[in-house]
Amino acid sequence: QVQLQESGPGHVKPSETLSLTCAVSGYSINSNYYGGWIRQPPGKGLEWIGSIYHTGSTYRNPSLKSRVTMSVDTSKNQFSLKLTSVTAADTALYYCVRQGPFPYSGGSIDYWGRGTLVTVSS
Amino acid sequence: QSVVTQPPSASGTPGQNVTISCSGNRFNIGPNFVYWYQQLPGAAPKLLISRKNQRPSGVPDRFSGSKSGTSASLAISGLRSEDEAEYHCATWDDSLSGLVFGGGTKLTVL
Numbered sequence: 001q002v003q004l005q006e007s008g009p010g011h012v013k014p015s016e017t018l019s020l021t022c023a024v025s026g027y028s029i030n031s032n033y034y035g036g037w038i039r040q041p042p043g044k045g046l047e048w049i050g051s052i053y054h055t056g057s058t059y060r061n062p063s064l065k066s067r068v069t070m071s072v073d074t075s076k077n078q079f080s081l082k083l084t085s086v087t088a089a090d091t092a093l094y095y096c097v098r099q100g101p102f103p104y105s106g107g108s109i110d111y112w113g114r115g116t117l118v119t120v121s122s
Numbered sequence: 123q124s125v126v127t128q129p130p131s132a133s134g135t136p137g138q139n140v141t142i143s144c145s146g147n148r149f150n151i152g153p154n155f156v157y158w159y160q161q162l163p164g165a166a167p168k169l170l171i172s173r174k175n176q177r178p179s180g181v182p183d184r185f186s187g188s189k190s191g192t193s194a195s196l197a198i199s200g201l202r203s204e205d206e207a208e209y210h211c212a213t214w215d216d217s218l219s220g221l222v223f224g225g226g227t228k229l230t231v232l
Contacts, residue, residue, distance in 0.1 A: 048221040107157040112166035
């Protein structure tokens with residue numbers, strides 16, 4: 001069955017770079033889906049960070065665009081996120097997800113990882 | 123705050139019908155599909171309503187979505203205790219060129 005699993009450090013210091021990887025199983029990342037990142041600060045709502053296609057084409061949240069880099073490794077069936085210059089406001093549960101074609105079906109998120117909590121503190 | 127707004131809370135008693143709203147504008151909800159998610163405590167969100175108000179396999183027909191102008195609604199009929207959760211709406215915003223979520227609505231079953 002389809003599974004997504006986030007991995008990466010659970011703690012990052014302010015001004016440093018947050019790096020996460022999403023390992024995908026149960027389907028090929030080369031199929032007609034986007035891989036995305038969504039975060040949820042403790043006790044708050046969901047925020048879309050960005051999404052990537054297997055070709056490397058990306059969509060990024062305009063408010064985070066300057067700090068977000070995404071990449072895809074089709075040989076490993078995984079995709080990754082880097083968020084630079086983090087602050088305490090970036091503390092959140094980070095989910096990797098499978099999404100429908102962008103832009104108008106990008107809101108169709110049919111599979112979610114379990115999420116990984118990343119805390120930004122010194 | 124998000125460009126798409128939801129009431130922070132809603133409530134109902136078992137068996138009641140409840141509606142949760144999602145309000146946007148001519149750049150987001152107006153022209154685009156609206157998606158709804160259910161997030162049970164401690165769990166990842168789950169897709170409830172997909173494009174054109176379709177329900178993914180396994181979602182009970184007690185859940186339905188609708189849209190009118192720049193607002194959308196999620197209706198839950200015959201409320202059950204297991205429906206107690208956070209509900210999120212999402213849509214594409216043509217002006218922002220991004221996927222936007224409402225702030226979420228916490229539904230309490232009294």
